Amino acid sequence: MDLQAKKTVLRKIPHGVYVVGVAHDGRMNAFTATWFTQVSFTPPLVALGIKKDSQSFEMIRQGRVFSVNFLGKDQKALVEHFVKPSHVVGEKLTGVPHTAGTTGAPVLTDAIASVECQVREIANEHGDHAVVIGEVVEAVVQKDGPALTLMDTGWHYGG
Numbered sequence: 732m733d734l735q736a737k738k739t740v741l742r743k744i745p746h747g748v749y750v751v752g753v754a755h756d757g758r759m760n761a762f763t764a765t766w767f768t769q770v771s772f773t774p775p776l777v778a779l780g781i782k783k784d785s786q787s788f789e790m791i792r793q794g795r796v797f798s799v800n801f802l803g804k805d806q807k808a809l810v811e812h813f814v815k816p817s818h819v820v821g822e823k824l825t826g827v828p829h830t831a832g833t834t835g836a837p838v839l840t841d842a843i844a845s846v847e848c849q850v851r852e853i854a855n856e857h858g859d860h861a862v863v864i865g866e867v868v869e870a871v872v873q874k875d876g877p878a879l880t881l882m883d884t885g886w887h888y889g890g
Contacts, residue, residue: 742887746766747765748765748802748810749765749767749801749802749810750763750809750810750842751764751767751779751798752798752799752836752838752839753790753794753796753797753836753837754790754831754835754836754837755790756793756794758790759824759835759836760786760790760837761787761824761837762785762787762816763811763813763814764779765888766781767779767780770864775866776851776866776867777846777848777865777867778862778863779797779862779865781861781863782859782860783858783861784859788861791863794836796836796849797834797836797847798832798836798838798846800839800842801842802879803843804878806841806843807879809827809839809841824837827839828840828841832845832869833869834848834868838871840873842873843872843873843875844873845870845871846867846870846871847869848865848867849865850863851865851866
């Protein structure tokens with residue numbers, strides 16, 4: 732296989748950019764994610780790709796809840812804040828307006844919309860990312876408008 736061609740093709744998959752919040756045992760964290768999609772209407776299920784070696788994956792695995800915060804096209808700086816791991820930058824939610832949602836997962840006050848989910852399944856034992864299937868148990872629209880995408884940021888993730 733032509734590895735450069737594979738990388739180029741897989742980077743053409745359109746992605747949104749989200750801030751995912753996690754909670755477990757009284758602690759909260761958040762991170763930037765791009766691998767997220769709806770996978771069922773009834774019940775309302777979504778799938779999230781997350782690095783298996785991350786602190787946030789462990790919190791999702793144990794806490795069994797997460798939020799997905801949708802940002803507007805003009806909120807690249809906010810999503811950038813959550814890119815680096817917390818063990819590098821410290822407590823990422825400090826100074827960022829948020830509340831504990833219905834599930835206890837952090838919901839960003841400045842997000843244009845958010846969903847909160849309860850974990851129903853975790854899959855992909857062979858890859859470096861797990862696929863977390865969550866049932867949407869809460870949804871909020873703060874401000875209707877176009878959501879930030881990976882293309883808007885100029886970043887590449889995948890391939």
